[in-house]
Amino acid sequence: MNLVVLARDVDRAALERIATLTGAHAVEQITPRSFRLSGARPHEGLLAACAEARLDHAWLPEGRRLADFGLFVTDMDSTLINIECIDEIADMQGLKAEVAAITEAAMQGEIDFRESLSRRVALLAGLPESALGEVYEKRLQLNPGAERLLQGLQRAGLRTMLVSGGFTYFTERLQARLGFDHAYANALEVANGRLTGRIVGDIVDGAAKAAHLQRVRDELGLAEDQVIAAGDGANDIPMLRAAGFGVAFRPKPVLRDVAHCCLDHSGLDGILDLFGDGS
Incomplete structure (x- = not known):
């Protein structure tokens, strides 16, 4: 499963913080408004971090x-x-x-x-x-x-x-x-x-x-x-x-x-x- 993060205006610093929080080994831009965090793992602080940065997220199977x-x-x-x-x-x-x-x-x-x-x-x-x-x-x-x-x-x-x-x-x-x-x-x-x-x-x-x-x-x-x-x-x-x-x-x-x-x-x-x- 990959973590996908999105928003109309993505703060790259916030994105990097979430990548670090979830242990993702790579951040790939999918569209101008979405990013795939490969290797990310669930973390109890993910919801709060996304909410603070006004980011939405979802867990999706590889290649979906x-x-x-x-x-x-x-x-x-x-x-x-x-x-x-x-x-x-x-x-x-x-x-x-x-x-x-x-x-x-x-x-x-x-x-x-x-x-x-x-x-x-x-x-x-x-x-x-x-x-x-x-x-x-x-x-x-x-x-x-x-x-x-x-x-x-x-x-x-x-x-x-x-x-x-x-x-x-x-x-x-x-x-x-x-x-x-x-x-x-x-x-x-x-x-x-x-x-x-x-x-x-x-x-x-x-x-x-x-x-x-x-x-x-x-x-x-x-x-x-x-x-x-x-x-x-x-x-x-x-x-x-x-x-x-x-x-x-x-x-x-x-x-x-x-x-x-x-x-x-x-x-x-x-x-x-x-x-x-x-x-």
């Missing part, structure tokens, strides 16, 4: 390349994009604080996701459907590196999937915008141009996310270790556990122990840099 994978699966809210869509929709009702508190509890794993979603969506009853468009156009932004990541994955031949506990209104537009091969999310019920406060069909929760990953993986004839999954909260735990390589992006604490890599400082395109495809 992006093209070895066949499927990339990502969460939407607070992973691919910068907002929790339901919180911003609730803001149109003057209920953002109340809904955001429920969202945060669910992301931390403190309450069941299905219960939290039903409670939050019920508070949206009566809101004009046009509010969804306003959130998409005026508040939603891609997280740093998202477009570059998708372009790199597609160049490498990976299929891509967006799977969310959020809503199809947003996943459908992001799928068209970024070229995802698959997209799954919850459908908000609308009657007479207004939200009813209910979900149509089965709820996409953490278990459903993992099930979508496993089904598409099997349809493509891939092994578990050929899947990369990215998320940020408790609802993404089953999905990351079902993937060969799990990435936690700006994660809640509950997800850190499940992930193979936490991107606290790099953009989403740090995934390309990890595997040497971030030129």
